[in-house]
């Protein structure tokens with residue numbers, strides 16, 4: 001470990017003794033190789049040793065405006081540091097944008113995040129070569145700073161319902177951008193409030209009197225010198241939120257704002273000088289930026305979950321509470337099976353989500369390369385899988401983070417524990433980039449279509465043809481995975497049966513769809529879980545893992561897939577053979593027994609496993625989770641930073657309380 005200090009809590013010290021596996025091997029696995037670990041460490045040293053990037057006071061004590069200014073100061077300084085970064089610019093940017101290194105410096109949110117996460121990807125994915133040549137260098141050099149402005153006050157999910165219009169005027173060869181109502185105002189884009197001077201704006205394209213649907217436009221919003229909004233642009237920040245408060249999410253209205261024709265991003269569709277519209281090969285290609293971010297979100301949520309699990313696990317081994325054996329010393333709370341039940345599933349989930357996200361990232365790269373060559377075959381599978389994993393990782397992630405917080409008792413409720421921030425970020429991911437329920441329904445649409453038409457991509461192949469595999473309780477990993485598969489198929493069939501039942505009653509397809517939503521969502525979730533479980537099991541089959549690492553990862557894998565099975569045991573009723581043979585109870589009992597055994601087997605390695613994440617104290621940013629386990633001293637030191645502790649009697653006592661005490665009410 002890079003940060004061994006002179007003090008080490010004796011309980012943590014003991015936890016770390018006799019670790020049966022090589023922690024570094026797991027670190028390297030998670031980083032993507034030994035060289036990547038070295039590169040990450042070097043980068044962390046470079047960034048975290050800079051005194052100017054450290055907070056003078058905890059951010060919680062600053063006003064909304066001061067927090068923004070402070071995070072912007074550090075974000076700009078980070079950009080200056082890019083040039084000399086030992087890791088090179090691209091890996092540095094990647095590390096700085098997310099929940100890892102970036103969040104250690106920019107705790108409240110990065111005001112430049114949208115520029116890198118959406119604006120540049122939108123230019124790359126939607127702009128022609130000429131447009132990229134015109135804008136990309138400026139964007140990379142930070143001569144311009146952009147955001148992605150799609151959501152409006154009245155519509156976020158339903159993109160076809162967006163109200164902002166871009167009407168082509170062939171006389172001047174310009175588009176006229178207009179917000180026809182208050183609900184048409186862009187609302188939510190990050191960095192829009194105060195930081196960005198450009199945006200990719202999604203608007204309904206009108207040409208020759210016809211609406212051609214939503215399209216991306218490159219729009220300058222603020223003067224490049226004065227930063228004042230340009231005439232015809234109404235712009236501001238939307239105010240404090242549950243979290244991510246320095247991402248300066250903003251609003252934006254257009255009052256007959258004109259832009260040249262060539263600022264329609266024309267990679268996939270064009271408007272010619274005379275106003276002729278040239279269609280894209282697929283109308284959903286303009287949604288590609290969202291697909292990219294959904295993939296990135298899975299990785300980001302996983303990093304955040306690793307932080308939460310590390311904090312909670314270390315704390316649970318330091319914290320002693322109550323009595324396990326009457327009269328004995330208070331045990332580490334981690335020794336309660338109930339605590340293991342809270343923390344070991346999220347610990348296992350960090351591996352499951354990372355492996356599945358890696359898989360998705362590979363699919364994204366292959367599909368994207370193919371799309372660049374005009375081959376769209378992988379697009380439906382990529383859309384289905386990115387929706388499924390984004391929704392699953394963020395919803396399960398948010399629940400797990402909250403469990404981690406609860407597992408730390410009262411201290412987990414402190415702002416300095418870092419749980420509020422982590423939760424704020426992970427739960428935001430449940431909403432942004434497609435609200436999760438809406439994404440589940442997109443996944444369901446793909447599953448139903450595949451099952452009915454018997455054709456679909458790699459991730460849905462199991463829905464094509466008859467079920468194969470054992471039909472009884474089988475306690476091997478393969479057997480359990482097959483159970484997941486049968487449940488997923490069973491739930492799709494139930495959803496289809498519901499749709500057909502409604503159809504027979506004469507309901508229109510859209511009503512039938514709405515009335516089957518509960519089943520459809522269950523089917524989509526079962527599909528996503530199957531993918532994660534298969535990724536986990538398959539990843540352990542390959543790769544040159546040492547025997548001790550393989551053993552502990554296999555235990556985590558088994559624990560995780562049994563945990564989900566037990567959580568969702570009701571869904572086993574949808575597996576046909578189980579209903580007939582009354583196997584659900586047997587299944588439940590067998591699995592519970594195994595699950596409890598696995599909790600006990602993994603418990604001794606919990607601290608070693610979170611140590612393997614190799615998250616520096618600055619990244620964890622929590623007195624509860626520090627490597628040395630000096631929890632109480634660190635909590636006390638944090639309290640000393642409260643402005644209320646800077647004087648023994650606060651001035652408000654004299655103003656308000658003293659008069660009340662003397663008033664004889």
Ligand SMILES: CCCCCCC/C=C/C(=O)SCCNC(=O)CCNC(=O)[C@H](O)C(C)(C)COP(=O)(O)OP(=O)(O)OC[C@H]1O[C@@H](n2cnc3c(N)ncnc32)[C@H](O)[C@@H]1OP(=O)(O)O
Pocket residue numbers: 097098099113117148150151156157158159160190284285287288290291293296297300379380383431432433434435438442445446449
């Ligand atoms: C480090 C992390 C930092 C992160 C910062 C994040 C900042 C946040 C940014 C944002 O939130 S930006 C705004 C994001 N907004 C959304 O995600 C909106 C969600 N809505 C949609 O994506 C879509 O409108 C919809 C809900 C998917 C539905 O669209 P629509 O009504 O037009 O389509 P359908 O009729 O339902 O489906 C038609 C057809 O199209 C396919 N499809 C839909 N989306 C895509 C896609 N993205 N790619 C490929 N294909 C897509 C869909 O499957 C249907 O196919 P068929 O069944 O007809 O074959």
Ligand SMILES: Cc1cc2nc3c(=O)[nH]c(=O)nc-3n(C[C@H](O)[C@H](O)[C@H](O)COP(=O)(O)OP(=O)(O)OC[C@H]3O[C@@H](n4cnc5c(N)ncnc54)[C@H](O)[C@@H]3O)c2cc1C
Pocket residue numbers: 114148149150151154155156157158187188189190244249428431432433434435436437438441
């Ligand atoms: C932190 C944060 C950052 C964001 N950043 C950006 C950004 O940079 N750029 C940008 O353009 N946007 C951004 N957004 C906006 C975000 O993308 C939208 O909030 C999101 O897509 C959800 O849309 P909505 O708010 O309109 O919710 P709604 O669609 O109004 O959802 C409300 C409820 O209705 C349900 N619902 C809606 N449609 C259906 C349906 N068809 N079937 C069943 N249920 C349905 C939903 O499940 C939900 O429960 C951000 C949002 C947040 C929270």
